[in-house]
Amino acid sequence: MTLAELICPAGTPAALRTAVDAGADAVYCGFQDATNARNFPGLNFTPEELGDAVAYAHAKGAKVLLALNTYPPAGKVDLWRHAADLGVRLGVDAFIVADMGVADYIARTHPQARLHLSVQAAASSPEAIRYYCENFGVRRVVLPRILTIPEIRQIRTEIPCEIETFIFGNHGLMVEGRCSLTNYLTGQSTNMNGVCSPASDVEYARHEDGSMSSQLAGFTIDRFGPDEKAGYPTICKGRYTTSNRAESYYAFEEPISLNLSRLLPDLIDAGVHAFKIEGRQRSKSYVRNVVRAFRQAVDDIRNGRAANIADLVALTEGQKQTQGAFETKKWR
C-alpha cells in the first residue's frame, strides 16, 4: 500500500494552519503574483507569511509545497526564478512546476530541491512523464483528470516517479495548462497570469424574475433560474445557444465538482502516492471540512476499515459531483 499522502490547498496563512490542524500531510500554496495558477485578489502569501507557514507546518509534521505552476512569458523569467530562490530560502519541501524553463532553472540552481510536475503541464503519457523525470529530476507527477484508474495503474508501471491525483474539487479538465478561453475575453491568461476569470471582469446581475446571470468581460456566460444551483463564472462552464440545439446547453463542461471519495481504495491499489484536494480559492470552512473528511477516509482505508465518507455535496460546484474520467471516459 502506498502512503496515500493528503495534499491540501491553502490560499491564506489561516487556511494553511486550518489544513495542517485538520490532518493534511502537505499543504500547497503560492505567492501573491503571477507565478501560480490561483493569482486571485487578496489571496496567497507574502514571503514573510510563507516563512511563518513553513515553520508552523514543519512543527506539526506537515510539508509545504510551493506552486510555481504558471508559464513565464518568453524572456520574462525573473519573477519565477526569484520565487524559486525565495522558496528554497524559506525551506519549502517541494516546488510544483509546469514550465520546462522553470523546472530546468530549479534543477540546475537548486539540485537538492524536490520537483513535482503540475497538472498544468498536462503530462498524461509515460513518455511525457519520463521526459520530465530524466531531464529535470521530477519526483512526482500530478496527473491530468482525464485518465481512468486502469490507465493510471498502467502508467505507474512505466514511470520512475510518484503519482498524485486530484480527488476532490473543481473539475476543469480539458487540456490543462493550455486554456485560452479567459485570455480570449479578458486579455489575461490563465496559464501565464494565473487568472482564470479574473474577478475584476466578473459581474453578476439579478433579474426581476429571481434569475441571475453571470458575465465575464461583458459577455453573458450563464443565466440561472430562480431555483437553479449556480456555478463558477468560467467560460468552460458557460451555457451557450448554438444553431444545432433548440435550447442553450453546456457546450464544454458542466458546473460540477470531482469527488473520488468512493474510489480511494482503487486509487491506492493502483499505486497512487498522493491525493490532491483542489481549492486554494476556497474558504477555511471548505478546507476544514474537506480535509477532515478525507483524513478520516484515508486513515480508515490504511487501517483496513471501510471508509466512512462524509457527504460533501454541499461544497461542490452547482451542488453536483462526478467521478469523471476516473470512473469512465464516457462520463459526459
Added chain:
Amino acid sequence: MSLRIEAANSARWPGNLLASRLACGVLQPILTRIVRRIAARHPSLFARLGPYQTADFVIDPIDLPFAMHLRPDPDRLLFRAVPRDAAPRADAVIRGRFMLLLELIDSQEDGDAAFFSRDLDVTGDTEAVVRLRNALDDVDTSIAEDTAAMFGAPGRAVLARLRRGYGADMEKD
C-alpha cells in the same frame, strides 16, 4: 460600478420604516465599537483589501429590517446600520440571511458553496467582494465570538442561541 439597494427590499418590512430607523440609531454605537475592535485586533486584514480599503460595501441581511454599510478604510473606519430606503450608493452589495452572513464572516460557512446554492447574492464589483472575503478568511479567531464577548455572558448566550437556531434551520433544509 455603483448600485442602490432596490426599494423593493423595504417592502418586505411594511410599516417598519420607523422601527428600522430606531434600530439603526440604537445599533450605531455598538457597530462602531465592534468594527474598531476587529480592526485593532486584526490589522493584517487591511493589506488583503489592497485598493478596496475605501470601497463602499452594503451588507444586506434580508431577514433584518435594515442593511449595513461598511467602508473598511483603516484611517476612517465606517460600519453603520442604514434603513434600506436610505442605503448609500455601493461598490458592492452582499445579500443573504443574517446568520449565513455571520457564519461567512467567521468562516463557519463557505462563501462559494453559499453562492452555488443561491443563498448568497453578490452584485457590483466582484473583485471588491473577493478581496473582502479573503481578508476576513485570513482571520484566525472568531470575529463573532470576539464580538459576543464584548457584551459578556449575555452576549455569548445570544450568539449561542442564534447558532443553535441556525443549525436547526440547516438540518430542516
